[in-house]
Amino acid sequence: MEQPSxxxxxxxxxxxxxxxxxxxxxxxVVSAMALxxxxxxxxxxxxxxxxxxxxxxxxxxxxxxxxVLFVFVVMLLDLxxxxxxxxxxxxxxxxxxxxxxxxxxxxxxxxxxxLHGAANVAxxxxxxxxxxxRFLSKYMLPYQVTGLMILxxxxxxxxxxxxxxxxxx
Amino acid sequence: xxxxxxxLGLAFALFSLGVVGFLARRSGVIALVCLELMLNGVNLALVxxxxxxxxxxxxxxxxxxxxxxxxxxxxxxSILVAxxxxxxxxxxxxxxxxxx
Amino acid sequence: MExxxxxxxxxxxxxxxxxxxxVLVGVGLLSGxxxxxxxxxxxxxxxxxxxxxxxxxxxxxxxxxxDALKMVFKEENIPAQAHKILFxxxxxxxxxxxILAFAAIPISGHLILDGTEVPVQVANINVGLLFVLAITxxxxxxxxxxxxxxxNKFSLMGALRxxxxxxxYEIAIGITVVSLVLTYGTLDLxxxxxxxxxxxxLPMWGAGLQPLAFLILWISSFAETNRLPFxxxxxxxxxxxGYHTEYSxxxxxxxxxxxxxxxxxxxxxxxTLFFGGYNVPFVNEAMLREFWQNAAGVTLETAALLAVIxxxxxxxxxxxxxxxxxxxxxxxxxxxxxxxxxxxxxxxxLPLGIFNAxxxxxxxxYLNRGGRF
Numbered sequence: 001m002e003q004p005s006x007x008x009x010x011x012x013x014x015x016x017x018x019x020x021x022x023x024x025x026x027x028x029v030v031s032a033m034a035l036x037x038x039x040x041x042x043x044x045x046x047x048x049x050x051x052x053x054x055x056x057x058x059x060x061x062x063x064x065x066x067x068v069l070f071v072f073v074v075m076l077l078d079l080x081x082x083x084x085x086x087x088x089x090x091x092x093x094x095x096x097x098x099x100x101x102x103x104x105x106x107x108x109x110x111x112x113x114x115l116h117g118a119a120n121v122a123x124x125x126x127x128x129x130x131x132x133x134r135f136l137s138k139y140m141l142p143y144q145v146t147g148l149m150i151l152x153x154x155x156x157x158x159x160x161x162x163x164x165x166x167x168x169x
Numbered sequence: 170x171x172x173x174x175x176x177l178g179l180a181f182a183l184f185s186l187g188v189v190g191f192l193a194r195r196s197g198v199i200a201l202v203c204l205e206l207m208l209n210g211v212n213l214a215l216v217x218x219x220x221x222x223x224x225x226x227x228x229x230x231x232x233x234x235x236x237x238x239x240x241x242x243x244x245x246x247s248i249l250v251a252x253x254x255x256x257x258x259x260x261x262x263x264x265x266x267x268x269x
Numbered sequence: 270m271e272x273x274x275x276x277x278x279x280x281x282x283x284x285x286x287x288x289x290x291x292v293l294v295g296v297g298l299l300s301g302x303x304x305x306x307x308x309x310x311x312x313x314x315x316x317x318x319x320x321x322x323x324x325x326x327x328x329x330x331x332x333x334x335x336d337a338l339k340m341v342f343k344e345e346n347i348p349a350q351a352h353k354i355l356f357x358x359x360x361x362x363x364x365x366x367x368i369l370a371f372a373a374i375p376i377s378g379h380l381i382l383d384g385t386e387v388p389v390q391v392a393n394i395n396v397g398l399l400f401v402l403a404i405t406x407x408x409x410x411x412x413x414x415x416x417x418x419x420x421n422k423f424s425l426m427g428a429l430r431x432x433x434x435x436x437x438y439e440i441a442i443g444i445t446v447v448s449l450v451l452t453y454g455t456l457d458l459x460x461x462x463x464x465x466x467x468x469x470x471l472p473m474w475g476a477g478l479q480p481l482a483f484l485i486l487w488i489s490s491f492a493e494t495n496r497l498p499f500x501x502x503x504x505x506x507x508x509x510x511g512y513h514t515e516y517s518x519x520x521x522x523x524x525x526x527x528x529x530x531x532x533x534x535x536x537x538x539x540x541t542l543f544f545g546g547y548n549v550p551f552v553n554e555a556m557l558r559e560f561w562q563n564a565a566g567v568t569l570e571t572a573a574l575l576a577v578i579x580x581x582x583x584x585x586x587x588x589x590x591x592x593x594x595x596x597x598x599x600x601x602x603x604x605x606x607x608x609x610x611x612x613x614x615x616x617x618x619l620p621l622g623i624f625n626a627x628x629x630x631x632x633x634x635y636l637n638r639g640g641r642f
Contacts, residue, residue: 002171004172008175016186019186028199033410035205042209049172052394052395053395053396058212059407064406064407075413079259096192131229134225142233146233150240152240153240154243156243
């Protein structure tokens with residue numbers, strides 16, 4: 001069982017910091033940029049695990065395209081800063097926080113203790129070749145369906161983005 | 170703490186941050202950002218397991234999750250933009266017209 | 270003194286060479302920026318039939334120094350309603366990706382340290398091509414953050430144009446990478462360079478094997494680095510200065526630095542993929558080592574070091590060839606209009622890239638089956 005290196009700890013702290021910023025920042029633009037930071041540093045974590053292809057794909061697609069989309073939209077929408085507040089009565093808020101914390105603690109306790117084993121740095125299982133062999137044999141149907149899904153998403157975005165036609169009175 | 174525990178703990182922390190942010194923030198954009206955080210946590214767990222078992226199943230599912238997240242982010246953001254154009258706000262509590 | 274020599278011994282070993290190279294590559298890149306600055310000034314002066322900088326030192330050699338000093342001493346003001354944190358973060362986001370992406374570029378051949386062959390590359394990533402692409406796609410954030418945080422309509426317009434231009438041409442690059450991966454069979458940049466050496470399984474450099482991909486990537490790298498003729502985001506006559514209108518002093522200097530370093534990155538990327546990387550033409554690494562061993566009568570380690578130096582010179586010559594073409598095109602071609610630019614990216618380069626990918630697929634299928642369908 002190896003320990004994570006100091007660099008992995010530092011990157012982990014950075015991931016959590018960016019995640020907190022993304023979830024709780026008041027300004028939506030800061031939230032979107034912090035999302036980029038989270039995705040980029042998670043990619044760095046993948047590089048640390050030895051999964052180079054996975055890390056490169058994460059940075060290329062997630063941090064380099066999806067997050068850019070978020071930042072674009074947020075910057076163009078000109079939203080006002082937004083504080084954290086849970087609507088409802090104070091008793092409701094307290095109960096919500098307690099229930100949420102209880103749920104998360106229960107989830108964590110079911111997952112985290114009793115984990116034994118080491119992730120190693122060889123990373124042969126996550127090369128492009130391994131993944132693409134699976135895509136072309138075992139997951140061929142989901143692969144093609146995903147292509148169709150992305151096409152329908154593109155068409156949907158174009159339709160939703162058209163300006164509304166004003167009804168002539 | 171072993172490397173596996175570290176990565177899975179981090180994945181869990183990211184997921185819970187996403188859940189809390191999603192439920193506590195009432196802005197549509199921030200909700201989508203927290204959704205992406207949740208998906209990112211799940212991805213980290215998938216890749217960690219793939220590395221642990223030296224199996225490419227986790228990595229393949231990781232790619233599928235990214236693809237679905239991309240399509241979903243695009244559609245959800247364009248819905249938000251259309252809503253903003255119609256009503257001028259993305260505060261989720263303003264969209265009550267379907268309420269009974 | 271002893272610790273210094275111990276440190277030197279560790280740096281010059283297989284474990285520590287990466288760290289030494291981090292420092293060397295970083296310093297080399299940053300000190301290459303004044304070089305390209307001078308090349309641009311002299312080159313533009315020569316093309317426009319006027320004298321270049323000749324006041325600030327012999328032949329104007331101190332001009333970059335005076336430019337840097339001017340930028341340091343200028344007043345840096347942040348606009349009143351600007352978002353302070355993002356405004357100051359954007360220049361950093363402009364400089365980091367190009368320097369980071371240089372980690373995956375093979376700079377020179379193999380050194381023999383402690384009996385093992387060590388590649389002269391900061392990080393030997395086996396998906397180097399994808400890594401460089403991924404990191405250059407992060408360059409969009411600096412543009413967006415700068416344009417939005419400046420609280421200025423001209424900046425926002427420039428940022429929108431620039432980021433949409435960069436994203437569009439990234440797609441063309443992505444499709445071209447597919448045909449490149451089919452040709453070379455690997456994503457590792459060092460393997461790609463080795464395949465272009467003399468006596469390997471491929472008959473010629475990448476530019477000969479994939480001319481259309483070369484053209485598409487070359488044009489797209491002009492668009493990615495915001496150089497003329499894709500200069501519209503910084504169009505001085507239209508948008509004041511585009512997304513870096515409100516930046517002055519050292520922050521603007523950082524944007525400038527980021528642009529030149531990304532030019533270096535694009536040149537190095539093109540040289541690696543299409544012009545044989547660090548290979549000296551008509552020889553390969555074993556022949557170079559043999560030559561030095563026989564000509565100078567030295568040990569294998571020193572011969573490897575001399576061969577690495579020859580390959581490094583070859584790499585630098587190729588990079589500077591592409592940089593000269595960047596400067597040459599800037600002062601030759603007029604600027605594209607925005608819709609012409611987007612038309613070129615989506616309606617011409619993308620279909621050409623797809624066509625190239627299909628042709629490459631057919632040809633490689635044919636060749637893999639021994640010359641029959």
